Amino acid sequence: MKTILIHALLLVVSIPSVFACDAQTTASSPGGTAGGKTIQITNPALTGARHLPYRLRKSDVIEIHFTFAPEYDQSLTIAPDGFITLKGAGDISAEGLTVPELTSAVSRAYSFMRDPEISVVLKDFERPFFLAGGQVGRPGKHELRSPTTVTEAIAIAGGLTEQAKHSQVVLFRKVRDGWVESYVLNVKAMLSSHKLVEDFELRTGDMIFVPQNRISKIKKFSPVASLSTFFTPAQF
Numbered sequence: 001m002k003t004i005l006i007h008a009l010l011l012v013v014s015i016p017s018v019f020a021c022d023a024q025t026t027a028s029s030p031g032g033t034a035g036g037k038t039i040q041i042t043n044p045a046l047t048g049a050r051h052l053p054y055r056l057r058k059s060d061v062i063e064i065h066f067t068f069a070p071e072y073d074q075s076l077t078i079a080p081d082g083f084i085t086l087k088g089a090g091d092i093s094a095e096g097l098t099v100p101e102l103t104s105a106v107s108r109a110y111s112f113m114r115d116p117e118i119s120v121v122l123k124d125f126e127r128p129f130f131l132a133g134g135q136v137g138r139p140g141k142h143e144l145r146s147p148t149t150v151t152e153a154i155a156i157a158g159g160l161t162e163q164a165k166h167s168q169v170v171l172f173r174k175v176r177d178g179w180v181e182s183y184v185l186n187v188k189a190m191l192s193s194h195k196l197v198e199d200f201e202l203r204t205g206d207m208i209f210v211p212q213n214r215i216s217k218i219k220k221f222s223p224v225a226s227l228s229t230f231f232t233p234a235q236f
Helices: 002-028 099-109 150-156 187-193 224-229
Strands: 061-066 074-077 083-086 090-093 118-124 129-134 140-143 169-176 179-185 207-210 221-223
Touching: 061 099, 074 083, 090 099, 099 118, 129 150, 150 169, 150 187, 150 207, 179 224, 221 224
Parallel strands: 129 207
Antiparallel strands: 061 074, 061 118, 083 090, 129 140, 169 179, 169 207, 179 221
16 A cells, blocks of 8 residues: 555656646747757747837937926937937937836936936837838838738738739848848748748838849848839838
């Protein structure tokens, strides 16, 4: 009887350990395993993380309110250089910050006040968008109203024309000021095979170009100015 009880207890203790191992494997192995090794099938450069906090851009309009010093209340537009000019506190960089980060920066700028109570409100901003060019029904700038993939964006832009070379659709994505990274997507193969692994979700500012003829060479990194052959420069 003692032997049976001991085996039963060992079994109960070992079961949670097995579940814990399975849970860790599942959590860390989105692409499965091979030979006991984890395979990661992700491309963070292309897969857009959801629910990222909004970061301020040029031409965004913000309002700053002071609870105990309303004479410092102000409405400001982020300048083309990314800065704002604070009343009585000089210039600070605002582009690329979240609203809470800007609130902290403004508080530091007004550190000459005693415990300033400040609130920052985003009043107007550029709506998320993507650009579509080349052989689509409605080339131009389109709003990103919800999570949108490359093929969905092409549909929003009026679909492909009869002349479209959709085996070589190019996605241009800004990686830093003045530069874009390019990705060549075989939309034709994706649609025919119904395998949409590479049907990536767009980020605001992404540019999709559908050529009429095969492009012989596409550089991995290019200056934004060089995209004028694909898009209208005023759209950038």
